[in-house]
Amino acid sequence: MLVDSTVAITGASSGIGAACAAAFAKAGARLVLCARRKDRLTQVAGNLDTDVELLQVDVRDRAAVDAAFGGRGDIDVLVNNAGLASGFGPLQEGDPEDWDRMIDTNIKGVLNATHAVVPSMVRRGRGHIVNVGSVAGRETYPNGAVYCATKAAVDRITTGLRMDLLGTGVRVSTVDPGLVETEFSIVRFHGDADRAAQVYEGLTPLTPDDVADAVVWVAGRPAHVQVADVVLLATDQASATRVARRPQG
Numbered sequence: 001m002l003v004d005s006t007v008a009i010t011g012a013s014s015g016i017g018a019a020c021a022a023a024f025a026k027a028g029a030r031l032v033l034c035a036r037r038k039d040r041l042t043q044v045a046g047n048l049d050t051d052v053e054l055l056q057v058d059v060r061d062r063a064a065v066d067a068a069f070g071g072r073g074d075i076d077v078l079v080n081n082a083g084l085a086s087g088f089g090p091l092q093e094g095d096p097e098d099w100d101r102m103i104d105t106n107i108k109g110v111l112n113a114t115h116a117v118v119p120s121m122v123r124r125g126r127g128h129i130v131n132v133g134s135v136a137g138r139e140t141y142p143n144g145a146v147y148c149a150t151k152a153a154v155d156r157i158t159t160g161l162r163m164d165l166l167g168t169g170v171r172v173s174t175v176d177p178g179l180v181e182t183e184f185s186i187v188r189f190h191g192d193a194d195r196a197a198q199v200y201e202g203l204t205p206l207t208p209d210d211v212a213d214a215v216v217w218v219a220g221r222p223a224h225v226q227v228a229d230v231v232l233l234a235t236d237q238a239s240a241t242r243v244a245r246r247p248q249g
């Protein structure tokens with residue numbers, strides 16, 4: 001299924017996106033990897049044994065995304081993974097710049113990349129959009145209203161796009177993880193690594209490879225099978241707000 005296919009992954013310079021790059025490479029796919037940090041993309045690509053094209057693109061920049069993806073007709077799978085949480089606290093005390101960063105990346109970034117890639121998939125009568133959503137899109141948690149809202153929007157974009165593409169042969173899926181240990185929390189807490197580490201303290205979170213396994217499984221089903229959604233939780237997590245933590249010695 002994936003051998004010799006071309007897979008584009010946004011946010012491939014770190015975490016889940018980098019793990020997806022490795023997993024798709026192992027499955028025999030060619031890769032188009034996109035992120036803002038070119039040095040980190042180069043590092044990721046250095047470990048991959050497949051054809052890799054690197055695109056330094058900010059998914060918030062619609063013109064840049066169009067220039068990078070719009071003219072090409074070779075992408076078989078687009079993994080819309082680029083995303084972030086920025087800030088953690090009550091909405092009434094929130095920083096509107098954090099809101100812009102999340103809304104522009106998590107919602108508009110997904111729309112920009114999808115809009116640039118889908119028309120060529122429709123013309124070819126096949127293709128697959130795999131969005132990386134979150135349990136945060138299914139449940140709201142305190143101090144995360146705007147991030148949860150952006151991931152809820154991704155869920156609606158996923159289901160809406162699936163309806164709009166019905167009959168075209170193009171598939172739409174979402175993979176929605178719970179806690180995954182990546183740079184996500186460091187970014188959320190604006191570089192405060194100690195605070196970020198506390199998120200995972202006393203529990204065993206998912207790894208980026210766990211999520212990549214699910215993404216590759218979703219993309220690797222036969223063309224007539226459309227996995228609508230996969231929700232992936234650590235065994236130590238029961239919901240967005242319920243986790244089991246063991247006392248630290």
Ligand SMILES: NC(=O)c1ccc[n+]([C@@H]2O[C@H](COP(=O)([O-])OP(=O)(O)OC[C@H]3O[C@@H](n4cnc5c(N)ncnc54)[C@H](OP(=O)(O)O)[C@@H]3O)[C@@H](O)[C@H]2O)c1
Binds near residue numbers: 014
């Ligand atoms: N970690 C979790 O617990 C968790 C749980 C559920 C869902 N998720 C979702 O999983 C996805 C990946 O996150 P992660 O956990 O792997 O975090 P991460 O390690 O911080 O990776 C985020 C990736 O997104 C890229 N990115 C951010 N803003 C971008 C932009 N404007 N343009 C292009 N690329 C951008 C980053 O690359 P550059 O900085 O180089 O641009 C990086 O490669 C996100 O959508 C996140 O919401 C994470």
